[in-house]
Amino acid sequence: MVVIAQDAQGAEVASPWVEKAGGTYRALLDQHNAIGKAYNVKFVPVGIFVDEEGRLVRSVGSVNIDNGTLREELVEWITSGAVPSAWRDADKGAKPRVLTADEQEADTKFQRAIVLLKQGKREDAIAELKRAYVLDPKNWLIRKQLWAIENPGMFYDGKVDYRWQKEQMARENEELKK
Amino acid sequence: MGKTTLVLILLASVLIPTHILSGEDSVKTLEPEVNDVGLSIGQVPPAFILPDLYTGELVSLSDFLGKKTAFFMWASW
Numbered sequence: 048m049v050v051i052a053q054d055a056q057g058a059e060v061a062s063p064w065v066e067k068a069g070g071t072y073r074a075l076l077d078q079h080n081a082i083g084k085a086y087n088v089k090f091v092p093v094g095i096f097v098d099e100e101g102r103l104v105r106s107v108g109s110v111n112i113d114n115g116t117l118r119e120e121l122v123e124w125i126t127s128g129a130v131p132s133a134w135r136d137a138d139k140g141a142k143p144r145v146l147t148a149d150e151q152e153a154d155t156k157f158q159r160a161i162v163l164l165k166q167g168k169r170e171d172a173i174a175e176l177k178r179a180y181v182l183d184p185k186n187w188l189i190r191k192q193l194w195a196i197e198n199p200g201m202f203y204d205g206k207v208d209y210r211w212q213k214e215q216m217a218r219e220n221e222e223l224k225k
Numbered sequence: 226m227g228k229t230t231l232v233l234i235l236l237a238s239v240l241i242p243t244h245i246l247s248g249e250d251s252v253k254t255l256e257p258e259v260n261d262v263g264l265s266i267g268q269v270p271p272a273f274i275l276p277d278l279y280t281g282e283l284v285s286l287s288d289f290l291g292k293k294t295a296f297f298m299w300a301s302w
Contacts, residue, residue: 049289051275053300058278060301065278074278082298085271087263093298095262095270101290103270106262110297125293130266138266188300195302202302 048072051082053091055161055192060203079161083188084154087143090187096124105134106141153183164196173197184223 050072052061057078065074083089086106094110094117097103104124111117120131146154156179163172176193183189194215195202201211264270274285 048295048297050297050299052278053298054302056301062278064299064301073284075275075284076278077273077275077298081273081275085273088298091298091300093262095264095296095298097270097286097289097294097296099291099293101269101287103264103266103268105266106264108262112297121295135266140265141263142265143263143268143271191302192300 049075051075051077053077053080053083053188080157080188084146089185104130149182153179153186153189157189181223
């Protein structure tokens with residue numbers, strides 16, 4: 048098992064969570080959204096299960112390791128080597144695709160924002176992220192990181208405030224319509 | 226507010242995640258239609274090289290060849 052943190056703000060924000068979870072698994076950091084781009088993923092959590100030969104057996108969004116069915120399927124796969132039928136049934140035959148021009152431009156701005164963050168230019172980074180998300184509004188890896196960087200209190204002080212997130216999304220969706 | 230509604234709200238509040246890899250997914254809560262991954266069974270997933278969260282040691286997807294591996298993408302936000 049390997050966990051990969053999709054965190055533009057780096058190890059500083061990501062590692063406390065793994066420590067809190069008492070994780071003994073390998074933990075990697077994807078600060079530059081490399082996985083998101085290569086795998087055509089715009090959100091987390093996502094599970095990607097790969098066999099001994101490096102072939103995909105399951106890609107699944109909204110993955111929950113505490114889900115009993117998922118655990119049973121994982122055990123079945125690990126012990127028998129056979130891909131569980133539910134995984135085959137759920138397979139959509141999706142193919143990797145290249146980014147659209149807008150997605151590419153959003154990513155360029157996202158990468159620039161990370162550099163600005165590292166330079167301590169937080170306000171500039173936020174402005175860049177605001178330009179990025181409107182180009183790719185369904186990319187939650189960009190959009191929610193903008194929220195987290197601009198409003199750390201809503202993400203890093205105890206409980207995550209989902210009510211605030213829904214309101215924020217509604218406010219932005221109104222802006223996007225204009 | 227009826228008793229049933231109250232019980233449902235209390236149940237829902239218990240289900241809110243407190244741990245990085247468990248509980249309800251916030252994105253799912255917000256936008257169910259984005260729940261899609263651009264990969265399929267049998268494909269060799271795109272290669273990646275990423276640093277270890279703690280040591281910075283670079284790790285490649287191909288380092289896991291020969292083992293069944295479950296990768297979980299998550300985030301602090």
